[in-house]
């Protein structure tokens with residue numbers, strides 16, 4: 679056995695984190711290849727505002743805010759919104775949208791896997807952010823989300839159902855990564871999150887993928 683064997687599969691030692699980088703997303707915005715962007719507020723948000731999931735004054739995190747449609751809507755509803763994205767173009771688009779509408783929200787350019795908030799959130803709106811992260815990074819991200827929430831806080835997870843034949847066989851690499859409900863149950867266990875009973879709402883998206891809506895309450 680030589681040294682590299684003893685080191686334990688030196689060739690497979692972790693290097694850079696897996697998955698897309700800020701540069702990847704920045705280029706998608708710069709080239710206008712943003713099929714996830716509806717060009718409007720996600721219709722799933724309005725009924726949730728109406729039923730009090732995002733009450734005025736609530737501190738709400740929007741991770742991976744993209745062009746900021748939902749950031750502006752939540753700010754208009756009176757929420758104290760903190761939006762985070764590491765693509766400068768997303769941050770700029772969100773700032774512009776807020777300014778055009780005369781709304782206020784904090785928009786931070788940061789990597790969600792390195793950033794730490796100084797407050798705990800009453801609610802989180804995760805729309806296609808988890809599914810934008812490589813699955814290698816899901817556990818770290820889910821642990822962070824759990825730490826960032828106030829007890830009783832609500833996580834709204836819009837989980838992209840991205841399974842296709844090529845993906846199932848590992849031929850297609852890249853986002854959106856398939857966020858099936860069983861994977862979500864493993865990431866957000868019932869010891870820390872209250873799960874409503876199925877069935878869960880699902881909505882077609884213009885990208886061709888369905889978006890599963892999961893509303894989890896932080897417990898413990």
Ligand SMILES: C[S@@+](CC[C@H](N)C(=O)[O-])C[C@H]1O[C@@H](n2cnc3c(N)ncnc32)[C@H](O)[C@@H]1O
Nearest residue numbers: 703714742743744763764765789790805806810
């Ligand atoms: C698929 S887009 C979704 C954007 C928006 N939520 C929407 O649905 O229109 C994913 C967004 O998450 C951002 N993002 C991905 N990984 C991130 C990370 N580690 N930290 C911060 N932002 C990230 C990307 O820059 C991009 O704006």
